[in-house]
Amino acid sequence: MSNRIRLQIARYRPEQESEATFDEYEVPYTKEMAVLDGLNFVKDRLDGTLAYRWSCRMGICGSCGMDVNGEPKLTCATFLTDYAPGPVRIAPLRNFPVIRDLIVDIGDFMRKLVKIKPWIVRAAEKPLAEGEYRQTPEELEEYKQFSMCINCMLCYAACPIYGLDPKFIGPAVIALAQRYNLDNRDEGSAERMSVLSEHDGIWGCTFVGECTTVCPKHVDPAGAIQRYKLTAAVESMKSFFAPRGA
């Protein structure tokens, strides 16, 4: 005898309609079931036309981000019992264009991510004979938190600035830039700064702080952004008063 809960799932079928609608499904659930399990039940047993993304179902791939009762969540890490007796309103992640049902286009994020060179940038690679790049535990601690990002984009869905101005580069991209800037093996800070210190880079952020609140991996992108603002502002003052390699 299982409990049942109603799911109100957003549907958007571009070949038939130009607005989103909500379809309702009732699913049985146990206390272990996540919202994703509910969606899988709907797709397997009730309505095979439902379209959504998911993969690892354990909070590491970042695919299953959706808007659950108004909050951006990873559906694999959100439990149906927390919404009992329901209904649970599932919509696509906010601030992104919707392709179909619960699937959004994340191309904007992918293009912005590449711009900040999310890899170790070095002027010259050390020859193999010299051995590995060494890093103490303290040096790892400097950037480790920002390396936890799984690119789930819940922070973009939560950021009102990104919603209002899609040119804003966004929280995850800045946090990932910091992950590399603060890595002692990296030498690419200057290159990243020219991208980040544009008007739609870090300066679009007004520290709402919702990105940090919704992040499932505790990356604290808001903190990364504010720290970087300080760094960039100091750099800007330095280059103004003592330009050219001071």
Place this chain on the structure above:
Amino acid sequence: MEQTTDVYTPYHPRWLRPRVSTYWWLQKPAYLRFILREGSCMFVGWFTVYLLLLLDAVLEGPLAYEVFLAWSGTPWVLALNVVTLAFVVFHAITFFQAAPQAIVVRLGRTRVPPRAVLLGHYAGWVAVSAIVWFVLLGV
């Protein structure tokens, strides 16, 4: 790839782009708190004007100073300043709350704990307030 068309074809689906409402900030308590926090700047601005009026009164002489003090007791000014007090305190608390996320200080190998940065701000607040009190009231 990023182009969308108004006409649906299987290879260029019509994407849905919901418009952000002008009242987006009423949709979540966190957004409302954010807008209130930003709105506190209006009261910071008002009180700066108030201080400039005070400076001008002092410049004009003892009588003007008395007139200013009397004016500051009129009902609407008083009411405005009550609200101003609430908002500048709210501003101070939220601003100090944000400081530990922005200020990361390293002493040798350890990082100054965020709580210490926060308490440092509050200690400074108390100290500064005490100094102002003593300077103005001498007791």
Place this chain on the structure above:
Amino acid sequence: MARRHPEPLLWMLFSAGGVVSGMLMPILVLLFGLAFPLGWLTPPTYDTLRAVLGNPIAALVVFSLCALSLFHWAHRFRHTLYDGLQIKHLNEVIAVVSYGVAVAGSGLAAYLLWQLA
């Protein structure tokens, strides 16, 4: 550095203004906004206040408070109109007016304090 723009400087002024106004305004509002008008405490005499404002350090503090608070207001005001009310097409005008008011107010504060020295 990319094409230079004043955002970093404006943000630093905003931050400094936030700290200064956060530290100083609550006590000042409490005293000059409530305690003195309501008679809870006796306001400083004219001579005392004049002497305080004549002191160079105090004058510098008061100037910093007024100037930085105005820049703090200007920056937040401009951003809130842009984000909160989505008044994007007037962005340039609003920025010029806001920071212009801040500059003017700072100038006025400097003038008044200079005269009080």
